[in-house]
Amino acid sequence: MKKLQSILTEDRVIKTGLIMILISAALFAFPELNLIDLKEGADISFFFTSYLLSVVYLIVVLLTKPKRLAYWALVFILWFISAFALNREMNVFDTSVPWLCVAICVSCGAVILSAFADRFSNAAKHLLIFFLGIAFLLFLYYSLYLTSMYIIGILAAIAIGISLHVFAPVALAVTTFIIIRRNVAGSRSLKIALAAGVFIPVIACALFVWQWRGINKQVNQAINHNILSEGKLPAWVVISQNIPKNDIAERIIKANLVYKTANLQDNWFWGNFHNTSFDEPLKHDPLVVIASIFSTQTNLEEHERIKILEAMYDSRHKAQERLWGGNKLTTSSVITNVKIFPEYRMAYTEKTLFVKNHEERTWWGGQEAIYTFHVPEGSVVSSLSLWIDGKEAKSRLTTRAKADSAYKTVVGVEVRDPSVVHWQEGNTVTARIFPCTATEARKFRVGVTSPLKLQGQQLTYESIYFDGPPADDASETIQVSFSKKPALFNLPGFEEINEGVFTADRKYQPDEEISFAVVPLADKPFAFAGSGYQLKEYKPQFTMFDPGTIYLDLNNSWTNTEFDSLWQSIKNKKVYYDDGGLKRLTDQNKTAVLARAQKLNFSLFPVNEIRDADNALLITKSTQTAPNLNDLDDSEFQKRLTTYLATAKPIRLYNVGTKLTPYLKALKEMRVFVYDDGGVQKLQSNLAKHLFLKSQEDDKHVVLDQSGVMIAQTADTTGSNAPDHLLRLFAYNDVMKKVGPHYFDKTYVQPDIIKEAEQAYITSPVSSLIVLETQADYERFGIDANKNSLANASMKSSGAVPEPGEWLLVLIAIAVINFLVYRAKYAKHDL
Template identity: 65%
Template structure:
């Protein structure tokens, strides 16, 4: 270190170069960190400062040390920083992946340290030699990548020399080679360190190419086998089942969608770049670019790739249809208002979100915000508001088709204020807000009715979270209030501002959980439209059930020990598994079958092929990722389900895991299954006693097993209390799902009685959506009437029962009698 300081004290040019590099790199990092908003103007202004630093040092080198390699090394590093600063305005390289960013910085540091090679110790010299090996490969790669820009760079040099940045990597490669030649001469150990720096990246790249080829081969084999077997599942779904579920496979599927690839047939590295159909920032990974050259093109079109990403990598939000871009949007703040009703085991959550548009170019300022809300199981959205001209406008409920038509017409053609919210599979809803302009922040609110999770004698509130405009810098104001203050409340980080009301101010956090002891269940009903809705404790009831056929839903989630442990309890029955068709599982083929089936990322067990469902038991264990039920639409598998579901008989299903795939979850909501859950020991106990759950639902009862609740619809409307209207909303949602199930694929579930039930409860469902339009005329021309005989938008301010017309009459009669008696006592004199 002393030698380096001595060199700096003697050489002002090197000292100046290091100071300018530090300033330039530091400024670049500040801009990249998002400390302030990056617009087209600020991005170019930031580049000019980086470029100015490189120009200052350029002239210093020209006049003071033209022949010194060390000076040119520092100048080229300055230009390298300037080139990436220019990349913000003139996109040549998309955002570098994390490992590439690290390599870029290490290469630059290694090249700078080579200036002081004579002043370094033995270990430091070997480290620098290793880094120079990596740097040489990196700069050669960039030099080749930019070949298509060289001619443009020469002719464009007259424009202040900006285009000359294209030649910087080539200059760095030459400088690195000369530095290596000078410093490694006659030193075998340094040459070995340099060789390691070369070989390790090359080996890593070779392994990546080999894995690329391997996955490409698996894709082609899955396509061939599915075609030969005339499989009923879509080809992309079979591919998703069989390829590895890891980050490398995800990169390969995202090639040409998110990651840039090489295309020799269309202007070298510059051709064939899309996709507008997938909303994820474009990325640059040299391994993907090189593997696309030597590993072969993946035999999948863009639509199939996106479907695989949706099913395996939670990318449904990114694949949403977009009418307008939302690139410059962010979530500025979140206000969360939670009202918990412990005695009713439910909660109502309002999330008020503010959307900020950082775009400064007014000609392209309108953007569309799309949010996907993930809600707890059994939850339903019961309100939507959009602020228009500073005033809150509440939503109306209409059919999904009408809401979609109105939104597309207004956003796609007329370009003024709407907001729409649609139900989606997998406990999600999507909300769209337009326009989000740079002139003002847009504010909207979503209200979610959720059952609480009951485990033992404790209740847990689970928060909803969202995908959408980034909330990384968002602040959150959160308030939690209870209808009755519970015991054993676990609510860290909150201040109690009044009895049962707690608040916190913090950075946005999506994973809020609140636990407390479950109080006795309230039995006061909520009454509306001639019906009452009353809670009952749900106690699972068992019935004698002797399964004659066992169906195993085998996939990668099963362990060999689980199958071995279960086998003695079922081997004397007829046991089947599904591998393109139903096959019998025996002692002889069990290990072979497990080895094959355990490679499937997920399974799509065809419930329609279960024979004699009244004596069948389906045993499953699954991950959360899989295709949705809707993904089977138009497939042979889906067509068979279309015929099967209307006449399906409930099947006993036992889940030995804690998750259900979206496919099974949807079928569960539609009451295709009599659901059982537990560990293997409990299952073996059930099998030994031949006792499994007995369904307790009918047309007037719905069960929320996760909350230990049953909601009963009664004709008792004379009881007056303050039960929350959310009882009706939860009952209606579950009842609608029962009615939708048999006709999910043929869409004949859109019936007047089902629409009326959704309207009465005012909930988003497969048949209903919430929409906010700007004016009354907009509602009229799209035929969206004001909701009558409806609970309307839920609100945290009102949660009590609404008296029925008959109850109002009874109340008026009582008031009249009281007034008469009071009047009589005051004005009628007693007889003497």
């Protein structure tokens, strides 16, 4: 430390340069910290300040004699920082990936520390030379990357020299080379340290390129083989199943969508621009750029790449169709209001979100906020509100087609206020809000009706989380209330403000689980429109079943132990697996079949190929990610499945585990399966006893197996305080059951199904919620006010709703009461 202080005292030019570098680096980092909301134009102000510092220090160095190499090194570091500050306004490098940011900081630090190399210990100097070797490669890469801009940089230098920033990397590369040469001269050990600093990155890059080429080749071969075999699945599905799920494969699929590549056919590195069909900023990764030079591009179309990203990397939200940009939006605040009905094993959650636009001025009407809400299994959206001019506007429910048409017309053409919520597969819904302007935070609310999860003698409430405008810095106010306060539960960080009402103020937390002891079920029905909806305990019933044929749905989620254990119980039966077609599994081929299957990232078992469903058992184990049913549209697989579903008998499905892929989950919701789950031992026990779970659903009953309850539609219309969510959950499950046979051919959009969804006021494949700005807008698109409907759910919408005929009796009663009250009042006056 004393040596460093003496150097700074002796050499004020170095001291001045270090101070300016610290200031410039701080100005560059300040916008990344998001400590305050910066005004538009702040980035360019920070750049000009950094640029001014670099020019001032350059003048200082030019006026100083003698000129040391260390001075020039600091000059070029200042110019390098200024170049990256300018990059925010004039995009050249794109967003650097994390490892590149670290490499830039380490390289610049090594060049700065080289000014003090003669004061370092021997070990420290070897380490410095190692990092200088890395720095030289990095600056050399940037020098080559910017070659196409050198001529422009020289010609445009007359404009206050800003374009000269393109020469900062080459200046640093030359300076670093000279520093290295001077320091390693005559020292064999330092040359070895330098060789390590150069060759380790080169070897790492070579390995990356080698793996890139291998996976690239695998992708193209999969496409070719799928074409030759006339595969039933689209080529992108086969690729998603078979390529390794790692960072290199992800970068290959994202090449030109997210990661910049070298385009040798179009002005060297220039010519491919960011495609807005995938909502992720374009990134700069030198490994990807270099690998793209030494490898041909895959034969995948852009839409196929996006499908692979959706299926393999949970990127559905980023692939949502956008009418307007949303890159300046954040979620600034979240209000969560939860009402839990333990005695009904369900909950209602309202999420009120504030969306903030960080642009100083909003051009072209504002930005579009798109949210994907992930809801617990069996949940349904039952309310939507949008605040327009400071007032809450509640949604109307209409067909999905009408809602979509109205939203696109109003947003895409007329640029005015709407919001819409659509049902999606995989327990998700999408919400769109427009416009989000810089003048105020946009406010909207989504309400979700959910069944609670039963585990042993405990019920668990699972929270609703979202993908959308970042909520990293969002605050959250959460309130949890119980219709009946249960025993044995704990809410750390919450304060009980009233009996059974708890609140907390905190940073937004997407994951929230609240567990408590099971309470006795309420048996009072909810009555509406001539029917009652009553909750009953679901007690699994079994029927005698000895499968004649077993089908195994194999993928990489199966372990050798599970498979070998199960095989002992089923090897004496006819067992089939899918390998582009159903094939017999035997003692002789089972090891090889499992080894191949364990390379599959997911599976899509062709349930349409199962024959004699009454005597068949399908056994599956699910991976985390897989395509949705809707992703398979227009494929041969989908066409055959469509034909099958129209007349399909329920298939017995046993899931080894509790999670299902989106594909199987959707089919389960549509009642394609008689479903049971658990471990291998439970399955073996049932097989030995010749038992399988019996379906207890019909037109009047739906089962919520995750909650251990059944909702029955009855003729009992006795008024009670039962929540209206009983009807909402019954209708959702009933609608999904009716939609199933015609999900692909879209003929499920039938008046009776639409009427059922409208009565319960729920989103579904046939229905969506929409808020428009004016009554005239609703009339123009034929979206009528919902009649004989539960309307938007709310925290107060529990208890029986009067029948349409009962409203007259209610009004008569009110009139009679008023008459008697006023008569008594006037009688007193007469006295």
